[in-house]
Amino acid sequence: MDLQQHPSNKPVLVDKEVAWDKTKVIMSKTDARGIIEYANEVFVDVCGYEDYELMGQPHNIIRHPDMPKVIFKVLWEKLQSGENFHAIVKNLAKSGRYYWVITDFEISRNEEGVIENYFARRKSVPQEVITNHIEPLYKKLLQIEAASGIQYSEKYLNGFLEERNKTYVQYIMELIYNHEKENVKAEKAEEEKGFFSRFFGR
Template sequence: MWKKDPLDFSVGNKVANRKLSASITPTKVERFFDKNEIIVSKTDLKGNLIYVNDVFLKISSYVESDILGQPHNIIRHPEMPRVIFQLLWKRIISGREIFAYVNNLASNGDNYWVIAHVTPSFDEQMNITGYHSSRRVPNVDILKSTIIPMYATLLQIEKSNSSRKVGLEESAIRLNEIIKNTGVSYDEFILSL
């Protein structure tokens, strides 16, 4: 079973390496949403937004007509390690779900953290037709004690290499080591936090 295998970060298409479609400067101002709210979005197979709920619009400060059709990574914060998105895309294009902590970027540069549950959407023949994400408020103590330091390490590895590809590969190796040292799978690690 794949549970204890090292994480496989290879991706069969280029969607995981797509660049931000907007250049927004982070403000270092953090936004929050209510613990009872759920941010919901749906994308097509290429990751372009086809649905967002009111909570998404409120926290991100986007207008629905401006955001629909845009790549989901328009809200990707530049301080997020690329390796997390590489793992996310690898999982969902293979038909599996994933939970991940994600730092998002609002349209004005503010940020907001989420714990995301991302799943593929299927048609009647079990073909993947797109992707669905539900995001909740994460535990701040877990962010500060575990996720933010881990992501800072992964991001530093990615940025320290002059080759983006090699930086990403080295970051994946480090993430594998971190998960291996926990003695559990990635999923078990994230869900145990």
């Protein structure tokens, strides 16, 4: 059985993934400061908090300690300057379990053009993308943050992306696109194998 909460009200970490329907979309709405104003049923089901526990809370209520701070720094800088941003994030459920998502933001402004709300849609991320690319990168960024601070993890992230001639968003979108392309290729190969084995009777 998973441990739920310890006295400080922080979830006790459990190194297990939340079981959830990965075809569904997790949605939330926050104000300009990142305070939760709405969470859809999928969000509530996956994170394990009730609606009343989420409303009025900062979105970092679900921040996992395995997440490098630099990713959120870049994310907030982009959003506050009015740019959409995609990020791959490891979130922390109330049970202490984790779940990985890719987030897409929509920015809402008032009549004066001032940002009022952020709408976030989150989908699951292929496990191969997490294991082979994101976890090793985030682990290194965390290590740098612990040893030298966030400014050096940002320098490392910038160097990592410059070497690939990509922005962070381009890098993660390409990872997901390449994964999907490989899947389609594998499915086609399976279909062809099936056709030939039927055709030749083996």
